[in-house]
Amino acid sequence: MSTLPPLPAETDDTPLERPRGRAAARLLPPQRLTGPIPWVIAILIALVVIAAAGGLALRNLSLAASAGLSSAVSVQVIEPNPDLRADRTAAAVKVLTGLPGVTAVQAVPEAELAAMLEPWLGEAATSGDVPIPALIDVELAAGAGPDEVARIAAAVKQQVPGARVDAQGDFLRPVNDALAALQWLALGLVALVALATAAAVWLAARNAFAGARDTVEIMHLLGASQRQITAVFLRDVLREAIVGAVLGAGLGVGAVWLLGQQFAALGSGMVSGGGLMLADWLAIGAVPLAGVLLAGLTARITIALALKDML
Amino acid sequence: MSENLAGHVKFDNVGLRYGTDPEVLSNLSFTLYPGSFYFLTGASGAGKTSLLKMLYLAQAPSRGAIRMFGQDLVTMPHSRLPELRRRLGVVFQDFRLVPYLTAFDNVALPLRLAGTEEKKVQRAVGDMLEWVGLSHRAHAVPPSLSGGEQQRVAIARAVIARPKMLIADEPTGNVDPDMAWKLLRLFEALNNRVGTTVVVATHDVHLLKKVPDSLIMRLHKGQLSDPTGALRYPPNPGGSSVGGSGAE
Ligand SMILES: Nc1ncnc2c1ncn2[C@@H]1O[C@H](COP(=O)(O)OP(=O)(O)O)[C@@H](O)[C@H]1O
Numbered sequence: 001m002s003t004l005p006p007l008p009a010e011t012d013d014t015p016l017e018r019p020r021g022r023a024a025a026r027l028l029p030p031q032r033l034t035g036p037i038p039w040v041i042a043i044l045i046a047l048v049v050i051a052a053a054g055g056l057a058l059r060n061l062s063l064a065a066s067a068g069l070s071s072a073v074s075v076q077v078i079e080p081n082p083d084l085r086a087d088r089t090a091a092a093v094k095v096l097t098g099l100p101g102v103t104a105v106q107a108v109p110e111a112e113l114a115a116m117l118e119p120w121l122g123e124a125a126t127s128g129d130v131p132i133p134a135l136i137d138v139e140l141a142a143g144a145g146p147d148e149v150a151r152i153a154a155a156v157k158q159q160v161p162g163a164r165v166d167a168q169g170d171f172l173r174p175v176n177d178a179l180a181a182l183q184w185l186a187l188g189l190v191a192l193v194a195l196a197t198a199a200a201v202w203l204a205a206r207n208a209f210a211g212a213r214d215t216v217e218i219m220h221l222l223g224a225s226q227r228q229i230t231a232v233f234l235r236d237v238l239r240e241a242i243v244g245a246v247l248g249a250g251l252g253v254g255a256v257w258l259l260g261q262q263f264a265a266l267g268s269g270m271v272s273g274g275g276l277m278l279a280d281w282l283a284i285g286a287v288p289l290a291g292v293l294l295a296g297l298t299a300r301i302t303i304a305l306a307l308k309d310m311l
Numbered sequence: 312m313s314e315n316l317a318g319h320v321k322f323d324n325v326g327l328r329y330g331t332d333p334e335v336l337s338n339l340s341f342t343l344y345p346g347s348f349y350f351l352t353g354a355s356g357a358g359k360t361s362l363l364k365m366l367y368l369a370q371a372p373s374r375g376a377i378r379m380f381g382q383d384l385v386t387m388p389h390s391r392l393p394e395l396r397r398r399l400g401v402v403f404q405d406f407r408l409v410p411y412l413t414a415f416d417n418v419a420l421p422l423r424l425a426g427t428e429e430k431k432v433q434r435a436v437g438d439m440l441e442w443v444g445l446s447h448r449a450h451a452v453p454p455s456l457s458g459g460e461q462q463r464v465a466i467a468r469a470v471i472a473r474p475k476m477l478i479a480d481e482p483t484g485n486v487d488p489d490m491a492w493k494l495l496r497l498f499e500a501l502n503n504r505v506g507t508t509v510v511v512a513t514h515d516v517h518l519l520k521k522v523p524d525s526l527i528m529r530l531h532k533g534q535l536s537d538p539t540g541a542l543r544y545p546p547n548p549g550g551s552s553v554g555g556s557g558a559e
């Protein structure tokens with residue numbers, strides 16, 4: 001033999017399981033992102049984000065509304081004669097102030113009332129030509145319910161003729177019911193779209209595996225450990241999922257922010273109660289994160305099952 | 312582990328069937344002697360690949376026991392198989408190259424899997440590609456290589472990490488006789504100088520004559536026979552007169 005074949009290199013017989021991510025990155029180059037999967041994930045994540053933000057905003061809105069209103073009662077004293085009206089109002093205030101469960105009583109000044117009504121009544125509101133009922137704002141202790149309201153109404157009516165007691169929550173009840181229904185709708189939407197996203201992520205992992213199956217088998221036969229194979233495969237799946245999730249979160253948050261700006265421009269006190277708190281933003285941020293985690297989990301399960309089949 | 316025990320591959324009454332088909336291999340009992348050079352012959356369809364698959368741990372036997380490097384394969388946990396596989400070098404009949412890795416990176420894969428220093432990898436892979444005549448194709452990907460070139464990449468990958476046992480399935484089926492002879496010398500060098508046990512499946516009778524000290528296992532209708540005393544243990548060195556007895 002003139003020229004001897006080269007003797008192969010001695011391998012470092014160190015046990016494997018080196019840093020997984022980087023070691024894996026050296027073994028195989030990342031696959032190019034192809035196919036619609038990241039886009040599908042992005043769209044679904046965006047939808048989840050928007051639905052979740054909507055649901056959270058609705059919840060905040062109805063919480064704010066009921067917090068401000070449920071513990072308040074307004075008392076009207078209806079009497080055309082201004083002097084008599086003033087007397088009865090004073091009497092009502094006195095009665096109310098003595099009642100248990102009442103924390104604050106304030107007669108709304110006539111001028112203020114007139115100003116509030118001016119847009120509807122025009123100058124008649126201030127001229128005194130049109131009799132305006134007196135209004136007393138009554139704040140109740142927290143936790144006051146319809147029973148307290150009824151008790152107060154009975155007590156006032158007994159002593160002050162022409163008094164009318166309204167729980168302020170009453171006229172808002174239909175609104176609150178509608179808000180609750182919308183919240184359920186949002187919750188249902190979030191659940192459905194989250195399910196679809198989970199399915200898409202699952203499919204993405206399966207799809208990535210179908211494409212990588214031959215390579216996985218080769219690595220397996222060459223003695224790659226499950227960890228090494230998982231690391232390579234996981235990287236490709238996670239890349240798709242992360243691109244999709246970031247894109248989707250960006251789209252979703254952008255849309256939510258724009259909507260928020262629109263509502264803020266309305267300047268309505270009620271709508272501003274529907275703003276998103278920090279905790280809400282954290283919950284929304286968890287959506288893409290959950291998507292990526294799910295992708296990773298699916299990839300791991302897929303690879304483990306496949307390797308189990310391979311011996 | 313003593314050297315003998317460590318080098319042993321022992322098949323004990325092994326049978327293999329695919330699904331519910333009749334057994335393609337039956338009653339295989341033999342022991343591979345460490346550092347020997349075996350040819351596995353038999354007509355196409357005789358079951359050579361099936362036997363090698365069990366040998367390179369891609370296929371579990373349907374019955375019987377296999378011991379390798381002192382471990383019982385049937386009872387050992389799957390998580391320990393990769394460690395055994397890394398001691399094997401395999402030339403698959405269908406090559407099994409990673410299609411999007413260059414020839415160079417395919418050959419480097421076993422070294423990188425074992426965590427070999429990159430500088431060593433570069434040198435070893437470069438030398439090996441030169442020997443198999445593929446230096447100029449180092450950066451080509453398998454789909455752009457000819458069948459013979461792919462086969463040489465597969466062989467280079469199989470030997471690059473100095474396996475304890477080399478298992479080659481028809482490794483010269485796609486190359487011309489000169490290259491076949493050159494590749495066999497690579498196997499011999501590994502066998503002589505590193506002590507690697509070599510098992511080469513082939514239906515090519517001419518190949519058998521090229522390795523004087525080889526032992527021949529012959530597969531016929533799922534059963535093994537040993538015209539050269541290959542199945543005795545230790546094998547009969549005097550009996551290794553290689554003739555035309557090995558093939559169809
Ligand atoms: N995966 C498989 N599933 C079913 N039958 C198989 C499979 N692999 C091989 N066989 C059958 O087993 C027999 C032996 O095949 P094989 O081991 O490839 O023989 P050889 O390598 O000697 O040509 C053949 O009859 C073949 O059809």
Ligand SMILES: [Mg+2]
Pocket residue numbers: 359360361404480
């Ligand atoms: Mg075959």
